[in-house]
């Protein structure tokens with residue numbers, strides 16, 4: 001199984017489309033020092049988070065300079081997850097994690113796998129992305145998936161794959177990297193900051209189908225042995 005996060009939602013119609021597509025998570029971007037059509041004001045981020053239904057994981061994506069700024073943004077928006085772009089040391093991530101109710105996702109550059117290993121013990125998940133020089137995401141660029149597959153296979157923390165994904169390549173990305181989740185922003189847009197609802201649906205469906213193919217292949221490779229998930233209702237209740 002692979003989870004999906006649709007990032008950079010700026011309005012409620014797109015939030016409903018993400019929900020309707022069956023995505024697992026939605027990202028709102030606020031308080032970033034870069035020009036992006038996907039940024040919303042902190043107050044609007046809080047409104048979008050509050051408007052999300054139960055069981056759709058909300059994520060605030062932000063680029064604070066200090067742990068105090070991260071905690072302040074988390075408090076103001078109230079999302080389930082805090083996705084942090086920036087060069088925080090593991091100790092700073094721990095400080096933030098201890099001060100907020102949200103789970104912490106650290107964004108790391110795909111070209112710096114060592115950083116993923118350094119920060120992983122201090123956070124709840126690592127998002128491996130094709131970030132730009134400023135540390136921002138949303139570049140629309142893919143990276144070396146084989147290298148990220150290696151990180152994914154050897155890290156204890158869940159790995160989220162991001163960077164240049166879209167409906168057309170997400171299946172191959174999932175099958176190559178085998179991540180915990182995939183994340184997309186620009187690859188499912190009609191124009192900057194506005195989602196293409198058909199593309200959002202196709203992204204989620206194609207990722208899920210690839211996740212199921214992997215699960216099927218794994219079951220076959222292990223000789224079709226049954227797991228707890230394969231039990232019938234009668235077996236579970238007996």
Ligand SMILES: O=C(O)c1ccccc1NCC(=O)[C@H](O)[C@H](O)COP(=O)(O)O
Nearest residue numbers: 007036136137138140163164184185186
């Ligand atoms: O998307 C942005 O414009 C952005 C700007 C500043 C910080 C983070 C940003 N995006 C964060 C994300 O999680 C994106 O989904 C991720 O970078 C993938 O983007 P894309 O390559 O466009 O799918």
